[in-house]
Amino acid sequence: MAQIIKAPNFDNFTTSEVRSSYITLKNDPSLDPVVVRKKLYAELLKLVNKGWLLKKNTNKKARTRFSKTKLFDAEYFNSLQATQPVKTNLEEKTHRNLNAKLNHYKAELLLNLGESEAYKELYLEYPELVEEIQPLFNTAKDNNTRILGKIRAIEGLLEHNKSVDKL
Secondary structure, three states: OHHHOOOOOOOEEEHHHHHHHHHHHHHHOOOOOHHHHHHHHHHHHEEEHOEEEEEOOOOOOOEEEEEEEEOOHHHHHHHHHOOOOOOOOOHHHHHHHHHHHHHHHHHHHHHHHHHHHHHHHHHOHHHHHHHHHHHHHHHHHHHHHHHHHHHHHHHHHHHHHHHHOOO
């Protein structure tokens, strides 16, 4: 983003204009334009809070435009480009915790799948115990569904963060 907005001829712009330039510059088809726009808007608001950009709402379809202020520091943006983004300790800790939870749920799912298979085998071996086995099997199956939902939620969150980290 810094490379785009520091250009002298880039002023009085919208988030969508920055996004279009960003996506063109990155040339990565896997980027989600909605995610990119939200991320860039958050970054632009940070610059507004620092006093480097001025946020103006226009009457045309309520589009927000940003313009550079006298405090805008192109040298600061040059230094931003020189540094690589580094995950903070909190982000790394959260990522590790999510992966630990994910592994725990996967192990729990394997255990419950084994339990379900055991009930099926017991049913085949002892069909006369169907009334005792069926409720236990149903409970194990419900647990499998619940755990699978937790796995999908964490995997979705990790995948979402992966796409945001590409920005």
